[in-house]
Amino acid sequence: MLKLIAIASHTTPVNVVKINEDGDLLFSASNDKEDTTVCLFYSHSGERIGSFKCKAAVKSIDVSRDSKFLITMSSIGDLEIWQVEGGIRIGTMVMDKRRSRYVQFLTGDKSFMILSSGFASTDPSELHFYSFPKILAALGYKGQVLTKHNETIIKDDKYVTNKINLEGKYNIAALGPANKYVYVGTDNKKDNENSVSIVDMKGKKLVTKVVHSNPI
Numbered sequence: 253m254l255k256l257i258a259i260a261s262h263t264t265p266v267n268v269v270k271i272n273e274d275g276d277l278l279f280s281a282s283n284d285k286e287d288t289t290v291c292l293f294y295s296h297s298g299e300r301i302g303s304f305k306c307k308a309a310v311k312s313i314d315v316s317r318d319s320k321f322l323i324t325m326s327s328i329g330d331l332e333i334w335q336v337e338g339g340i341r342i343g344t345m346v347m348d349k350r351r352s353r354y355v356q357f358l359t360g361d362k363s364f365m366i367l368s369s370g371f372a373s374t375d376p377s378e379l380h381f382y383s384f385p386k387i388l389a390a391l392g393y394k395g396q397v398l399t400k401h402n403e404t405i406i407k408d409d410k411y412v413t414n415k416i417n418l419e420g421k422y423n424i425a426a427l428g429p430a431n432k433y434v435y436v437g438t439d440n441k442k443d444n445e446n447s448v449s450i451v452d453m454k455g456k457k458l459v460t461k462v463v464h465s466n467p468i
Contacts, residue, residue: 257298261291267310271295273317277336281310281324290324292339304339306332312354316361321384323364325355331366331408333391341401343391347408350378354425357384363413367425367436377422379434379451381414416456422449433459 264283271278278295289306290313293299308326315322315336322334329352333342347368354367364384369377390406422436434451449461 259293259298259300261293261300261303264309268313270313270315272315272319274319277301277315277319279313279315279322281313283309283327285309290322292336302339304332304334304341307344312352312356314356314364316357318361321361323355323357325352325366329368331355333387333393335398337397338399340398341403342388342393342398343402343404343406345387345406345408345411349409353377353423356425356427358427358431359429360431365425365427365434366408367422369421376420377418377436379416379418379425379436380408380412382408382411383413386413387411414456416451416453418449418451 262280262282262284266280266282268281269278276295278293279290281290289310290304292301292303294301304322304324306324306326307330308328310324311327312325313322319336322336324332324334329347331345331352334340335342350368350370352366352368355364357364362384363381366380367377368380369375390411391402391404418436420438422438424437426435428435432453434453435448436451437448438446447461447463450459452459
């Protein structure tokens with residue numbers, strides 16, 4: 253019989269929930285502006301371990317397979333890199349020219365991807381890829397255990413290792429097995445189209461599209 257566990261730490265609606273690779277940690281993110289923007293719990297009991305005080309409401313998060321690092325993406329488009337132990341900020345990466353919508357580590361944690369779009373309503377979405385070790389190095393992180401927040405800020409355009417231009421606007425993405433494909437979804441209200449497209453990462457192109465009758 254399933255046992256329901258009530259978890260109450262946020263003061264505003266939860267935007268995203270993430271379970272780590274081992275399944276023992278649960279991360280939740282919200283629009284909170286205080287100390288509970290992102291909270292960390294033991295998944296089996298619901299006991300709260302701690303929180304991450306982000307600079308703005310958080311719309312997307314991902315955690316590395318070893319549960320050592322957390323990436324949070326805010327509503328203003330900035331990405332904050334965290335040391336999970338102690339909830340310490342390693343640094344911040346900002347996007348000046350585009351608005352980020354989704355972030356995810358690639359399999360192996362050597363890279364991560366961001367789904368983004370331009371600020372104009374007609375700007376198509378793009379997938380940007382970054383070397384995670386290079387981002388950490390740029391933030392001055394050398395593998396040491398941090399005990400206080402690092403306020404270093406870098407701009408993303410210097411660290412993009414790959415980019416895929418998409419046809420249209422997309423608001424959600426998911427990485428497929430073995431880093432071969434990315435699945436992107438849209439709710440194009442202007443053209444009344446709701447679809448999921450499959451992107452071939454090697455060929456850098458859309459290979460198929462499935463249209464739905466309701467928003468993704």
